[in-house]
Amino acid sequence: xxxxxxxxxxxxxxxxxxxxxxxxxxxxxxxxxxxxxxxxxxxxxxxxxxxxxxxxxxxxxxxxxxxxxxxxxxxxxxxxxxxxxxxxxxxxxxxxxxxxxxxxxxxxxxxxxxxxxxxxxxxxxxxxxxxxxxxxxxxxxxxxxxxxxxxxxxxxxxxxxxxxxxxxxxxxxxxxxxxxxxxxxxxxxxxxxxxxxxxxxxxxxxxxxxxxxxxxxxxxxxxxxxxxxxxxxxxxxxxxxxxxxxxxxxxxxxxxxxxxxxxxxxxxxxxxxxxxxxxxxxxxxxxxxxxxxx
Amino acid sequence: xxxxxxxxxxxxxxxxxxxxxxxxxxxxxxxxxxxxxxxxxxxxxxxxxxxxxxxxxxxxxxxxxxxxxxxxxxxxxxxxxxxxxxxxxxxxxxxxxxxxxxxxxxxxxxxxxxxxxxxxxxxxxxxxxxxxxxxxxxxxxxxxxxxxxxxxxxxxxxxxxxxxxxxxxxxxxxxxxxxxxxxxxxxxxxxxxxxxxxxxxxxxxxxxxxxxxxxxxxxxxxxxxxxxxxxxxxxxxxxxxxxxxxxxxxxxxxxxxxxxxxxxxxxxxxxxxxxxxxxxxxxxxxxxxxxxxxxxxxxxxxxxxxxxxxxxxxxxxxxxxxxxx
Numbered sequence: 067x068x069x070x071x072x073x074x075x076x077x078x079x080x081x082x083x084x085x086x087x088x089x090x091x092x093x094x095x096x097x098x099x100x101x102x103x104x105x106x107x108x109x110x111x112x113x114x115x116x117x118x119x120x121x122x123x124x125x126x127x128x129x130x131x132x133x134x135x136x137x138x139x140x141x142x143x144x145x146x147x148x149x150x151x152x153x154x155x156x157x158x159x160x161x162x163x164x165x166x167x168x169x170x171x172x173x174x175x176x177x178x179x180x181x182x183x184x185x186x187x188x189x190x191x192x193x194x195x196x197x198x199x200x201x202x203x204x205x206x207x208x209x210x211x212x213x214x215x216x217x218x219x220x221x222x223x224x225x226x227x228x229x230x231x232x233x234x235x236x237x238x239x240x241x242x243x244x245x246x247x248x249x250x251x252x253x254x255x256x257x258x259x260x261x262x263x264x265x266x267x268x269x270x271x272x273x274x275x276x277x278x279x280x281x282x283x284x285x286x287x288x289x290x291x292x293x294x295x296x297x298x299x300x301x302x303x304x305x306x307x308x309x310x311x312x313x314x315x316x317x318x319x320x321x322x323x324x325x326x327x328x329x330x331x332x333x334x335x336x337x338x339x340x341x342x343x344x345x346x347x348x349x350x351x352x353x354x355x356x357x358x359x360x
Numbered sequence: 361x362x363x364x365x366x367x368x369x370x371x372x373x374x375x376x377x378x379x380x381x382x383x384x385x386x387x388x389x390x391x392x393x394x395x396x397x398x399x400x401x402x403x404x405x406x407x408x409x410x411x412x413x414x415x416x417x418x419x420x421x422x423x424x425x426x427x428x429x430x431x432x433x434x435x436x437x438x439x440x441x442x443x444x445x446x447x448x449x450x451x452x453x454x455x456x457x458x459x460x461x462x463x464x465x466x467x468x469x470x471x472x473x474x475x476x477x478x479x480x481x482x483x484x485x486x487x488x489x490x491x492x493x494x495x496x497x498x499x500x501x502x503x504x505x506x507x508x509x510x511x512x513x514x515x516x517x518x519x520x521x522x523x524x525x526x527x528x529x530x531x532x533x534x535x536x537x538x539x540x541x542x543x544x545x546x547x548x549x550x551x552x553x554x555x556x557x558x559x560x561x562x563x564x565x566x567x568x569x570x571x572x573x574x575x576x577x578x579x580x581x582x583x584x585x586x587x588x589x590x591x592x593x594x595x596x597x598x599x600x601x602x603x604x605x606x607x608x609x610x611x612x613x614x615x616x617x618x619x620x621x622x623x624x625x626x627x628x629x630x631x632x633x634x635x636x637x638x639x640x641x642x643x644x645x646x647x648x649x650x651x652x653x654x655x656x657x658x659x660x661x662x663x664x665x666x667x668x669x670x671x672x673x674x675x676x677x678x679x680x681x682x683x684x685x
Binding site: 102106107108156159160163164165166167169170171173174175176177178179180181182184185297298300301303304308334337338341342344345348349352 | 476477480483484486487490491499612616623654659661662663
C-alpha cells in the first residue's frame, strides 16, 4: 500500500516520530510561553533544564533506586525548585532592565549547566531503561505502535491541555493573565505578584524537566540533549506567537508532524523546514500565527 | 533624509559626534601595540584575535547603536568564510578577490535575513536571527561545496595584489592588521556620522524618529547589512588566515561567543569589542586543554557581566576616567 509513491508503513512511522517530536516541542514551547508571558524573558536555560529533568530521572534511579513513575513526579519538582532558586537569586534583579539582559543571563546559565554536566558525564549519553509497564507495543495492522511512544504523546497532550485549562479557565489562571497585562494593578488588588512570578518560572522550568523525563527512555540521557533542541523550540515559539498558550501547543504538535512528513518526502529539508516555515510566517504575520499584535 | 536634517542632528549632539581626544589617544595606543605585538606574541593568535575583534565591532554596531541583539551573527562570519575559501581554492581567486567575494556573500545574506528580521524587536529579533542562523548552519552541513563536517581545508593564501606574499606569516599579519584597522575606522565613521545619529535616535525613541520623517526600517536594515558586511569581512579574512572554513564558524555557539566578547568589553563602546575579543580568545587559548571548562568559564563571564558588570571592561574604565571610549 502506498500514498504518493511512499509506503504507508514509512508514512505512519514518520508521523509517529513527528508526533513524538511535536510532543516535546509543545511541552517546551508551552513552558517558554508561560514564562515569557509573565517575566518577559526568553528562558535560554530551558534546554539545559530539559536535560536536567532527564538527569534527575537518572539520579533518582541510580541513587534511590526509584523507577520511572517516581521520576515522573520527583524530577519536575526538583528541576522546578532549581528554577525557583535561580529566579529568586538572580533573574529578579533584572526585571527593571532591558529584557535582553534576561536572555543573556539565562544563556550564561545554560552554558554553565551544560558545561558542568558534560565535564562530569562526557557527551556520549547514559542509557535509561524503558519502564516495564510500557514495554512492547501494539500491531495496528498498518503499523507497529510502541506503547511507550503512545504514552508520551497522550501524556504530554494531557499535560498541555491541563495547563491551557488552568491558565485560560480558572481563577488562578485569571490572576496570571491579569498580571501579564498589568502587574502593578494586580498587585494593588492584593495579589502577591513577585511570588506569582517566581512560581510561574518554577512551573515553566518544571515542564521542561518533565519533558526531559519523558525523553530519557527514548533519547538516552545526554548533557547536550537540550542544546540544539531549544533552538528549534525557539522557532516553534516564534511561529506560534510568543506568549500564546494554545499557539504553543498547536504549533508544537503541528510542526513536529510537518517535520516528520518532510523526512518522508524531501529528507534533505527535514532539519530546516521549521525555520523555512518561520520565515514564511514572519512575512505574513510578524507576531506569529496565534500572537497578538503588539 | 536631506543633508540639512543630517547636519542639524550632527550639531545638536556635538559631544557624541567627532573624535574626542581620549579616543584618538586610545586609537594610537591600540595601533602602536598591535604593530609591535607580533614581535613578542605568537602572530597566529594575534590574527585570530584581530578577526574576532572586527567581528565583535561589527556586532556592536548593531547592538550598541541600534539596540538590536542578533543571536545569529555567526551566519555572516561563517558564510563569508565559505565564500572566500571556496573561491580561493576551487575558482583560484586571488586573496583580495576571495575576501571581497566572501564579504559579498555575507552582505547578500545580510540583506535577505535583515529584511525579514528587522520588522521585529528585542527578544523576537534575537530569536528570529538565531533561527535563520540555524537554517544556514543546516544548509552548510548538507551542501556539497562546504565539505560538510570536514569544512573546506588547506585554502591557499596566495599573493595579495600581486606583491604581498601571504605565505609569510608576518606579511599576513600586517595585511590582517590593515583589514582590521580599515574595518574598525569605517565602523567608527558610520557610527559617528549623521546616519549613526539617526540610528541612535531610533534606538532611543522609534515612534518619535518616525514622526520626524525618518524611515526607521530602512535605517535599521542598512545598519544590519553594514554589520553583516563587516562580520563577513572578518570571516573571509579568518578563512585565509587559518586556511580553513568550517561549521564551527556558522554554529550558534559562535553567535553566542561574539555576544560574550562585546558584552565583556562593553556594549556600545568603541574599543570594548576589541578588548573583549582579545580577552575571550586569550581565555579560550589558555583553557583549550580543559575541554568543557571553556563553556563553563564563558557561562560564568556571562552571568557576572549581566549581574554586576553591565558596562563591560572599557565601559567601566571610561566611567572611572569620565571619558567616553
